[in-house]
Amino acid sequence: MTTGNWWAAALRESVNGEKPLAVVCNGEALALFRNAAGELCALEDRCPHRRVPLALGTVTPKGLQCGYHGWTFNGATGMCTTIPNLREDERVPSRYGARAYRVAESGGFVHVWLGEGSPADSPLPGADYQPHGSEFSGTAVVNTAHDEYLAAMLDGPECLLEFGSVRITDFFLGDPRMEAGRLVVDRGAVWKTQMLPPAFVVDHPLIVRTAVPLEGGTIRVELLDADEAPLVTLCIAASANRRGTTSLCWRGFRHDTRVAGAPLRWLIARRRARAPFRIHPMIDGAALAALLVAPSRDLAAARAARRAPLSEAA
Ligand code: FES
Structure with missing residues (x-):
């Protein structure tokens, strides 16, 4: 294991x-x-x-x-x-x-x-996480197997977490890519106060970037504005627990970045130093089952490619 x-x-x-x-x-x-x-x-x-x-x-x-x-x-x-x-x-x-x-x-x-x-x-996986200001952390054991948790983080992060006042859409911004041992996926996001359904929003004002490690490490999730300035950074450590469950511990923080068009709830939460994200401690099985398998295929392929030379050498 x-x-x-x-x-x-x-x-x-x-x-x-x-x-x-x-x-x-x-x-x-x-x-x-x-x-x-x-x-x-x-x-x-x-x-x-x-x-x-x-x-x-x-x-x-x-x-x-x-x-x-x-x-x-x-x-x-x-x-x-x-x-x-x-x-x-x-x-x-x-x-x-x-x-x-x-x-x-x-x-x-x-x-x-x-x-x-x-x-x-x-290198230690947490080395690229450098918080400032108020930090928010927590732990949980979630009712999903580790591999499925990683796959869902790429295919539908909205099943696993949420950012206050933000709706994560299924609109991909570019192709998945490898960066420093993690598979990175960008998807569009909108403020929940926007009237247009996300499927018709061409110009997404926000980006949710999920970076999932091939081995060990930590998941990195960022909420960015349209210019890729960071609003929230989140580091989630996920690993296999027993009986098909996953151990989680996480830390995250809100950046000082000012963002145009943010709804009142976002601004109030910021002023009151409330956590700008929530990790779901229970996962909706129906929502998970309904996810299309998309970027997680690339994760499986990248893992297979990484392990192949080892098996050939053996
Ligand atoms: S000292 Fe640990 S079980 Fe005996």
């Missing part, structure tokens, strides 16, 4: 040194926490002793202590450091340990390396 890539597994502020955070990222159950030095740590969320979730345990100065029999694991190496009730002459066997993952922080996300090999040459 791993792709050899960085995955954004949690929001930075959700991971602390008091209570471990349980997440499922790309199908892997993880316990995230900060050790006594404040460093981020990620361990497999399964005690090697009796398979109890480590996230039910406690963060101690020596590491993460399992809540069942009290074994303690070093957050950086996964090595078991303490077993209660050992005799004075007994030592913790060096083979006792939990799986530890490489972990790094970028763009307000906690990233975990879930693949084989070294991540030295792989």
Whole structure:
């Protein structure tokens, strides 16, 4: 299931040194926490002793202590450091340990390396997200499989999210294109106050740009004006959870850009610093099923092309 890539597994502020955070990222159950030095740590969320979730345990100065029999694991190496009730002459066997993952922080996300090999040459996905002003964030587990979530983000993002006062249309502005490991699609959008039905609006005053990663990474969604000045930027980390569901965590912010023709509701929301977007925590299955498969075909083709040389080499 791993792709050899960085995955954004949690929001930075959700991971602390008091209570471990349980997440499922790309199908892997993880316990995230900060050790006594404040460093981020990620361990497999399964005690090697009796398979109890480590996230039910406690963060101690020596590491993460399992809540069942009290074994303690070093957050950086996964090595078991303490077993209660050992005799004075007994030592913790060096083979006792939990799986530890490489972990790094970028763009307000906690990233975990879930693949084989070294991540030295792989940039962190959150690096191109640089917020300013008020930020809005959240998490959810949505009732859709990860691949379907990515496909819907390209074929019909209005099923998954909304920008206040904005109607996303199905009018594509150009062909899908690859940019920095993401498939990018532009589609026209209009203010909801516009009287003309979107199907007849030739000159779209707004653009919704969705950029979906081929592997790992984060989805980037932008609301732009007609000159491509950014109004809202949104970074969504999506990965496979269990039983056909998808883990999400996101951050986004409103730019200072002034836009002509914005309705009163948009201006009031801006003045009151309300979130300019909403991620749907529940997805309408009927709306999803009705989407035409369009740009997501390009995503599938780009993924197949990327994997082909690897399989040929094997
Ligand atoms: S199950 Fe974790 S210490 Fe026993």
